[in-house]
Amino acid sequence: MTECLGKYFMRNGKLLETNGFQCDFLSRPHYIYEVFRVIEGIPLFIEDHLERLRQTVRLSGLQEDSVPGDFFEQVSRLVEANELREGNIKVVVLPGEGDEPADFMIYVMEHQYPTKEQFIEGVALALHQGIRQNPNAKVMDVGLRSNANAIKHEQQVYETLLVDEQDCITEGSRSNVFFVYGQGLITPPIEDVLPGVTRKHVVKLCRDLGIPLSEQKVPESSLAEMEGVFITGTSRKVLPAFRIDAWLYPPDHPIIRRVQQAFNRQVKRYLDGAVAKNPLG
Missing domain, CATH: 3.30.470.10 (Aminotransferase class 4, branched-chain amino acid transferase, N-terminal domain)
Structure with a gap:
């Protein structure tokens, strides 16, 4: 590479x-x-x-x-x-x-963006025991990234989700994660994760859309209760998952589709605004 x-x-x-x-x-x-x-x-x-x-x-x-x-x-x-x-x-x-x-x-x-099929059909995720020492800072942890890449290769999954010493899911190795539960969404607390830029916009969009969003711990044992899952990131935008280890989820859950569409509109608004007013200027 x-x-x-x-x-x-x-x-x-x-x-x-x-x-x-x-x-x-x-x-x-x-x-x-x-x-x-x-x-x-x-x-x-x-x-x-x-x-x-x-x-x-x-x-x-x-x-x-x-x-x-x-x-x-x-x-x-x-x-x-x-x-x-x-x-x-x-x-x-x-x-x-x-x-x-x-x-x-x-x-x-170099970059690798999800395919159209992956945005529609979702991707596979795997759990990974690991923590960031300073999660709010975007500092490359070569050992953690290497372990995550090895798991992705061995298990043929798109991304790994980190699990801390309390057996709670925090974030992806290169992404943030949201879970559908009932009529709303759950995402791990900001203090436990890297504050992703896409995550920030999704949180605001959920407020604008009236989608209930709770920041709370997500125990691994609660995965069976979740009704959907998606990850967010610079390259991934809003990307649904159809599986975490043995747990299966519908990638086309209506809440996920609403968030996807709203985020894509937000990107378009930003690009249209930048043409009129160059943010680099």
């Missing part, structure tokens, strides 16, 4: 050719990162991603100026230089040694 795509990447404010990109940081056990999606040449919800990146930097004890003030401009330069219309962009912040400033990189990364 190629980590950096396109002709150019940004490093500390400079536009450089990708043949000079070094990915040795990938072997570090932890590093700060952010990923956002570009659709029709527009970085989707970029303001939310910048807010989360700054939060992660604060929670990790780095100086706030580790994220440059001209972040939007750097992203714009990268998108234009690579003539990027569709894809994912990754931001990496590497702490400097001693008094050295942080190393700040922005680049186009």
